[in-house]
Amino acid sequence: MKYCSHCGQEVLYSVPEGDNRPRYWCNHCGTIHYQNPKIVVGAIPVWEGRILLCKRSIEPRKGYWTLPAGFMENGETLQEGAARETWEEGCATVEVGDIYTIFNLPHINQVYVFFLGNMANSDYGVGEESSDARMFTEDEIPWDQLAFPTIGRTLKFYFQDLRTGDFPVRTQDIPPLKRKPALDENI
Numbered sequence: 203m204k205y206c207s208h209c210g211q212e213v214l215y216s217v218p219e220g221d222n223r224p225r226y227w228c229n230h231c232g233t234i235h236y237q238n239p240k241i242v243v244g245a246i247p248v249w250e251g252r253i254l255l256c257k258r259s260i261e262p263r264k265g266y267w268t269l270p271a272g273f274m275e276n277g278e279t280l281q282e283g284a285a286r287e288t289w290e291e292g293c294a295t296v297e298v299g300d301i302y303t304i305f306n307l308p309h310i311n312q313v314y315v316f317f318l319g320n321m322a323n324s325d326y327g328v329g330e331e332s333s334d335a336r337m338f339t340e341d342e343i344p345w346d347q348l349a350f351p352t353i354g355r356t357l358k359f360y361f362q363d364l365r366t367g368d369f370p371v372r373t374q375d376i377p378p379l380k381r382k383p384a385l386d387e388n389i
Contacts, residue, residue: 208233239311242352243283244271245319246360247296247326252337253357254326256291258349259333266349269316269356270294272331284317292335293327296320301371303356309378314352318360318369351376 206213206228218227218234226235246269247254255267270291274283281298288296299318306313328335338344340361348354355374363369 203235206231206233207235237311239308239313241274241280241283242271242312242314243274243280243287243316244269244314245284245288245296245298245317246302246356247288247292247294247319247321249321249324249337252339253343253360254288254292254294254321255336255338255343256329256332257334258331260331263349265333267344267347268349268353270329271314271316271353280315281317284315284319288319289329291329291332293329294325294335295322297322300369302369303352303359304371304373305352305355306373306375307352308375316352316356 203213203215203226205211209228209231211228211230213226213228213235215224215226217224221234226237227233228235254270256270257267258264268291270288271284272287272290274280275286278286280301284298285296288294296319299320301315302318303316304313326335326337343357345354348357355376359372360369
């Protein structure tokens with residue numbers, strides 16, 4: 203950030219008076235430009251024992267499979283965002299259930315939140331940000347072609363919990379990768 207969006211003057215990057223960490227702020231009008239983590243929200247859309255996955259048609263990780271998820275929009279709840287993303291990416295209507303996984307990724311300033319979900323019917327399709335959409339059983343999931351660690355972990359938890367019938371809320375921190383994972387490695 204170079205200029206204040208409030209008054210147009212150049213901004214400083216330092217600790218403003220009364221604060222405890224460096225931020226962009228304007229010495230001219232006093233506006234502090236807070237930059238906070240982005241929330242990514244999604245669902246595990248299930249229909250008759252199969253899970254809807256979408257193949258990404260956009261970067262990052264174009265061509266890899268993901269649960270329908272994306273950045274929250276202003277003015278919506280977590281649940282509304284999960285339902286919207288399922289519609290936008292997989293053309294499916296999902297009844298959003300309980301919160302299921304929360305992943306903190308402080309190294310990229312993101313928090314991922316996934317909900318359990320049941321599809322309202324068997325209808326789905328390819329949304330604007332997808333190049334393909336399919337329903338998968340556990341054995342059919344392309345584990346080595348999943349887009350993000352949050353997706354692989356959420357799916358592994360889901361199938362583990364499906365066997366017991368107990369779906370606890372899980373919270374984890376995901377540290378930055380120290381190296382690029384092999385194509386067949388899923389974190």
